[in-house]
Amino acid sequence: MKLYDKNDFAKLRKVGALAADTLDYITDYVVAGVSTYDLDKLIYEFTKKNGGICAPFNYMGFPKHCCISINDVICHGIPNKHEFLNDGDIVNIDVTTILDGYYGDTSRMFNIGNVSDEAKELVDITYNAMMNSISICKPGVKLSEIGKVIQTMCEDAGFSVVRDFCGHGTGTIFHDAPQVLHYYAPENDKIILKEGMVFTIEPMINTGDWQMYVEDNDWTARTIDGGLSAQFEHTIGITKNGVEIFTKSQRGLYKPPYKK
Ligand code: MF3
Ligand code: CO
Numbered sequence: 001m002k003l004y005d006k007n008d009f010a011k012l013r014k015v016g017a018l019a020a021d022t023l024d025y026i027t028d029y030v031v032a033g034v035s036t037y038d039l040d041k042l043i044y045e046f047t048k049k050n051g052g053i054c055a056p057f058n059y060m061g062f063p064k065h066c067c068i069s070i071n072d073v074i075c076h077g078i079p080n081k082h083e084f085l086n087d088g089d090i091v092n093i094d095v096t097t098i099l100d101g102y103y104g105d106t107s108r109m110f111n112i113g114n115v116s117d118e119a120k121e122l123v124d125i126t127y128n129a130m131m132n133s134i135s136i137c138k139p140g141v142k143l144s145e146i147g148k149v150i151q152t153m154c155e156d157a158g159f160s161v162v163r164d165f166c167g168h169g170t171g172t173i174f175h176d177a178p179q180v181l182h183y184y185a186p187e188n189d190k191i192i193l194k195e196g197m198v199f200t201i202e203p204m205i206n207t208g209d210w211q212m213y214v215e216d217n218d219w220t221a222r223t224i225d226g227g228l229s230a231q232f233e234h235t236i237g238i239t240k241n242g243v244e245i246f247t248k249s250q251r252g253l254y255k256p257p258y259k260k
């Protein structure tokens, strides 16, 4: 795992802002009737226009520029000409932007029209769990504390934490060590947060069980029981006394009922 300095943090701030701007920009287009293919195209064009590169394209053979994951899709949904958003869907859009060799990795949920109370609660709890786990990050804290906060909060609400995917170190490498598990894992007791660490927190939380399967396309992960899955992601850096979120919405667009 690499440690990053002041100059690196300046670059990460820039790419993080562009990634967040991309989600801010796409927000107005995320409505019933749009195809995930068109959303992907808009994200590609916006990123290019602003001097960035979409990291997912061709990454380990991934065929599109972002991941769009609807309802029971946990992550890695592939944008598709024949897939349209419908009223009542909950949708995750995950963008990873490269600027000047640095990565900004972030995702948000979008509620399409009339969404069930259960789905709304899932989305809010997932966001709050991510933000609460970020708020405890500072030098000296065990990496395992992040998973503890997320798991406790989500399981108390009756939801489950996906085990098969995790957050990751990032910076100038898309996916680096450490693995940031979103449930309590004793092996992460030994990793202590330090100034200069850069990683993502990206919990995937389900209404039913956490078990998943991967579709024949080798990417799209779905819940086995058909339950809903929500996810948010920020790229963060550990500072001298706390934490900096690189991928915060510049327009303050994502303002759910975040409470400690
Ligand atoms: N953005 C995802 C993450 O949070 C990774 C997507 S890899 C892809 O780590 F190839 F599916 F795009
Ligand atoms: Co990530």
Ligand code: CO
Pocket: 094, 095, 096, 105, 106, 107, 202, 233
């Ligand atoms: Co991501």
